[in-house]
Amino acid sequence: MLDKPRQEAIMLLFEDKLTDEQIAKKVNRTRRTLAKWKNDSRFKAAQEQYKRLVVKKDFESKALRELVNLLDANSEMVRLQTAITILKMSGMMSDNSTPELDKAKVRKANAEADIVEWKADELTGKHQGKDSTILVDDIVGDDNG
Template sequence: MKKLDKTGQSGPFYQLDKRRRKAVRLLFEDELTDEQIAKAVQRRRSTLDNWKNDELFKAAQQQYNHLVVKRSFESKALKKLVDLLDAKSEMVQLQSANSILKLSGMLSDNSTPELDKARIRKANADARVAEARAKAMEDNGADVEDLVSTLIGAIGKEDKRESK
């Protein structure tokens, strides 16, 4: 379960204490040296270095970068893609449409309508093969049971002969 901070935010960035979050923000802005950042969060440079090597801190940096880029540029980028739907070049229009569909989750990176149809046909064929195998196992299962019973009977007769 994700840890929520007091404002209801979740993720690695919000799992950090205030000083570490401030360090992440300052590192993202990339205007101060590590020495200046350490001083700003009232820690030694070596402490900041340790933080930068911590997996949670690294994940927090990635999350913060994503949040800032999303907040600052997502709507502008989407608006630009929508504008490109009316471009003169059909290739630009197609790429813009694909990008919008990918962002919406309606199209994967390696998806085309033809490929999606082929995947559906393959899934249906695999289901039919699995069903045929299951039926064959059911049909053969009776034969196997008969064979096992025969073998057990034969072994039992053999054991009786040897015990005489």
């Protein structure tokens, strides 16, 4: 956890109303010290965390209400994008996911499962007597090459 002066500096930097010189003065440090803080990885991480916290607290519910209203938009594309955004916010869909891609992934997984099941049945002889094709991995040729 950062000390009080650094925490206050993060809040003041986020508000973006004062110059770096004024912020340094408010937290009883030099402008040079503030510049060092701004380059520190822990300070940067704390800035990001504070930004997410403030944005979430101040805007998340308003943004979500607006999205819910857009689910009734006239445009089918707006409704689709809104639904996708809400699903992503809820964690039910990732950024690199679409409904079409998710369906394709399910079809692929089902096809792969069918192939594995068929191979297992072939190995256990379940398909003996049925019209089936036998795959040969290695065909040994004659010694002449």
